[in-house]
Amino acid sequence: MKTIEVLIIEDNLKVAKAHQLFVEKVEGFTVTGVVNCLADAADMVKVLEPDLILLDVYFPDGNGMDFLARLRRNHADCDVILITAAKEVKLLHSALRSGVFDYMIKPVFFQRFEEALGNYRQHWTRLNALDDMDQEAVDHFFRTAQGNTQQQPCQDVPKGIDPLTLEKVIESFSATPDQGQSAEEVGHSIGASRTTARKYLEYLISTGFLRINLEYGTIGRPERKYFKT
Structure with a gap:
């Protein structure tokens, strides 16, 4: 899967570095790229063509909102997250x-920063996976945009995905969030077959x-292990 490319536009050098470290985590x-003035920002957007811009508002040489306009x-062709002291x-x-x-x-503390990028990653992944568009797909993106709340895995599930079974799969990762599980282990946990569990895991x-991680043993094909993000 393509990595989401981020451009940071922030005049405070220490803050820009902190946000860069956050993104890399x-x-x-x-x-x-990292830009510390608006005078260079437009050229950097053209050259780098980022997927996402982290944008401050107040700069010595202008206003971030004017730049956004x-x-x-x-x-x-990029999305923007504002990061500012303005209230x-x-x-x-x-x-x-x-x-x-x-x-x-x-x-901005890392937990809130990670949440924002996680929400964006879900939005970006689903949008780029669309082959065509129907009303359900449109509704998903506009509902997410209203208030920008995170799409929950058990909401608006596609045909063939049972919400109750999905909830069981999600709960199987709640007890040990840092521990990976195979489709067979999840199937055993929820009382379903390995094939059924894998369908929900891939969703x-x-x-x-x-x-997902591939874990290589001494014999045979690598095993697919699923981890909570």
């Missing part, structure tokens, strides 16, 4: 109208709830 993301006018309600309204994915108030990978 979250699986599936990489920082492709220019991005939208120029049809830049004005008017700014929040403007951010929502501009289609920002999330809004974090400084200082949870598509939502971003799980990730």
Whole structure:
């Protein structure tokens, strides 16, 4: 799966470095550039073509919201998360109208930062997995955008996925969140076959709830182990 490329636009060098370290701790993301002034930001967006921009609002040489408006006018193909010390309600309204994915108030702690990127990863993965579009797919993205709440794995499940069985699979990872499980182990835990368990596990990978590792033994094919993200 393609790594999500992130551009950080932040004038405070220490804050920019902290956010870069945060991004690098979250699986599936990489920082492709860091810009400390708006004068260089537009050129960096053109050159790097990031999937996601982490954008401050107040800069010595301009305003991040004005920069965001220019991005939208120029049809830049990227999403934006605002990270700012600004707490004005008017700014929040403007951010929502501009289609920002999330809004974090400084200082940002890693748990909140990781949550924002995890939400974005689910959104990005599902959007890029679409082959065509129907009303259900459209509803998912607009419901997620309203209030920008995280899509829960047991909501709006596709045909063939039973919510009650799915909940059992999710619960099997709650007791030992750092421990990986095979499809056979999950099937035994929920009272289902290995094939059924694997169907639900693969669905949870598509939502971003799980990730997969291949573990190589001494004999035979590698075993697929599923881990909570």
